Amino acid sequence: MSADRPDAVTPDAVAPAPTVPAPTVPAALSRAPVADVALVATFAAFLVVCTVLLALPVPGGSVPVTLQTFAVMLAGVLLGPRRGALAVLLYLVVGFAGLPVFAQGRGGLAVLGAASAGYLLAFVPGAAAAGWLTRLRRVPRTWLPAVVLGATTAATVLVVYPIGIAVMAARTGLSAGEAIVAGAAFLPFDVVKNVLVAIVAAAVFRAFPDMLERR
Amino acid sequence: MSAPAAAGLLGLYVPGDTWLHRAGPGPKAAGLALLGAWVVVGRGPVAALATLGAVVVLAATARIGWRTTARGLLPVLVAAALLAAYQVWQRGAAVAVEVSADLVSAVLAATVVTATTPADRMLDAVVRAARPLRRVGLSPETVGLAVALLLRSVPALARTATEVRDAARARGLERSPRALLVPAAVRAVGRARLVGDALAARGLGD
Numbered sequence: 202m203s204a205d206r207p208d209a210v211t212p213d214a215v216a217p218a219p220t221v222p223a224p225t226v227p228a229a230l231s232r233a234p235v236a237d238v239a240l241v242a243t244f245a246a247f248l249v250v251c252t253v254l255l256a257l258p259v260p261g262g263s264v265p266v267t268l269q270t271f272a273v274m275l276a277g278v279l280l281g282p283r284r285g286a287l288a289v290l291l292y293l294v295v296g297f298a299g300l301p302v303f304a305q306g307r308g309g310l311a312v313l314g315a316a317s318a319g320y321l322l323a324f325v326p327g328a329a330a331a332g333w334l335t336r337l338r339r340v341p342r343t344w345l346p347a348v349v350l351g352a353t354t355a356a357t358v359l360v361v362y363p364i365g366i367a368v369m370a371a372r373t374g375l376s377a378g379e380a381i382v383a384g385a386a387f388l389p390f391d392v393v394k395n396v397l398v399a400i401v402a403a404a405v406f407r408a409f410p411d412m413l414e415r416r
Numbered sequence: 417m418s419a420p421a422a423a424g425l426l427g428l429y430v431p432g433d434t435w436l437h438r439a440g441p442g443p444k445a446a447g448l449a450l451l452g453a454w455v456v457v458g459r460g461p462v463a464a465l466a467t468l469g470a471v472v473v474l475a476a477t478a479r480i481g482w483r484t485t486a487r488g489l490l491p492v493l494v495a496a497a498l499l500a501a502y503q504v505w506q507r508g509a510a511v512a513v514e515v516s517a518d519l520v521s522a523v524l525a526a527t528v529v530t531a532t533t534p535a536d537r538m539l540d541a542v543v544r545a546a547r548p549l550r551r552v553g554l555s556p557e558t559v560g561l562a563v564a565l566l567l568r569s570v571p572a573l574a575r576t577a578t579e580v581r582d583a584a585r586a587r588g589l590e591r592s593p594r595a596l597l598v599p600a601a602v603r604a605v606g607r608a609r610l611v612g613d614a615l616a617a618r619g620l621g622d
Contacts, residue, residue, distance in 0.1 A: 235561075235612060235615045235616050235620055236609065236612030236613070236615075236616060237612075238558055238561055238562050238565065238612070238615070239565060239608045239609070239611040239612030239615060240605075240608045240609075240612065241562060242561075242562045242563075242565035242566045242569060242608075243565070243566075243569050243573070243604055243605075243607060243608035243611065244604070244608070245562075245566045245569075246565075246566050246569035246570045246572075246573050246604075247569075247573055247600075247601070247604045249566075249570050249573075250570065250573045250574050250577055250600075254574055254577055255577060255596070255597075255600075268597075271597070275601065279601075279605070291562055291563070291566060292566075294539075294542055294563075295539070295563060295566060295567075298535050298538035298539045298542060299428055299429060299530045299533060299534070299535035299538050300535050301428060305491075307491075308428055308530070309428050309526060309527065309529070309530025309531075310445070310448055310526035310529055310530055311488065311492070311523045311526035311527045311530060312526075313452070313522075313526060314452070314492070314519065314522030314523035314525070314526045315491075315492055315495070315519070315523060316495065316499075316519065371456070372515070372518075372519065373499050373503075373515055373519075374499075374503060374507065374511050374514070374515040397593055397594070397597055400594055400597075400598065401594075401597050401598050401601045404598045404601070404602060405598075405601050405602055405605055408602045408605070408606075409602075409605055409606075409609070412605070
């Protein structure tokens with residue numbers, strides 16, 4: 202690097218100026234735009250694994266509760282509003298294109314015809330809202346999980362539910378009241394999953410503190 | 417004709433050589449969007465049943481096999497039946513027929529598009545369609561790179577999830593979501609950063 206400085210008095214200074222830029226130090230690589238692409242793609246893949254492979258054990262429950270909404274909110278909190286929403290969008294696009302990445306190995310454009318399509322589409326602004334509400338840089342470490350829990354639950358109830366319930370009502374001919382009752386059945390599960398988001402996000406920020414700086 | 421669908425991570429494509437297989441992904445997706453709009457606008461049970469009939473005829477010409485189609489449609493058929501029963505009770509038969517027929521036509525048409533279009537061709541179409549996004553700083557190459565990275569990362573993260581589950585079981589914590597999800601997420605972030613560094617070191621994505 203010193204060879205680029207005109208005032209540097211080194212033996213190199215008399216040599217012709219190097220035409221090749223000095224190699225970047227590894228620490229700077231994580232801030233390159235392509236690092237964002239890697240994070241976005243990896244979190245979209247994490248969404249696939251959480252939805253298709255991992256399931257929350259529910260005592261006495263026969264319906265598998267996937268960790269899809271967990272991964273959506275985690276992407277928003279860890280990556281921030283922009284990259285988090287892009288990760289969810291990438292996941293949806295790959296699913297709509299026909300790969301079986303949705304709950305119970307479903308995929309393709311058929312999921313857009315189903316009554317629950319609004320929830321899937323609402324995950325994009327939902328992740329963005331979760332990321333936007335968690336401006337965590339100035340939050341004391343001990344308060345971090347509580348802030349994440351509040352923000353993700355607000356994003357779930359104020360962004361994901363209204364869109365999901367509105368589409369469900371439009372597609373099924375249910376009244377607003379009936380649709381809200383049907384949609385509210387998910388709330389306990391989603392709160393449990395947001396508690397998990399808070400625990401996991403705190404652990405990830407402990408492991409990679411610089412992720413708090415650039416979200 | 418009744419070849420089993422290539423399920424799994426290969427997608428939900430059923431090989432064939434009908435006019436629907438040969439049609440490009442763009443026109444098929446556009447047709448589907450038109451149907452979606454028509455289903456929302458078209459009012460009345462007669463229109464809904466006529467649409468459903470047309471979609472069934474269209475689906476028959478794709479020759480994707482009734483068994484495959486039925487398996488794909490089963491969840492929505494159950495949902496449509498429950499919905500129809502509820503609507504007959506609440507609002508009468510006309511509304512019940514309309515909403516359930518609309519639901520089945522939309523899902524059947526989309527199932528046909530997905531079954532006649534390989535996922536990689538659909539993703540190529542997505543990357544091509546992303547070209548106008550260049551103006552907001554998102555090049556189609558970046559979109560293609562992200563899709564490729566996603567496809568490569570799924571098996572790696574799935575293996576990580578299995579390893580993490582084994583590790584949790586060895587400690588007697590297989591019922592603890594925390595013992596499962598914390599290491600899985602930390603290792604996913606770690607992998608993303610290694611991949612990002614490797615790509616940047618190779619000058620990709622500049």
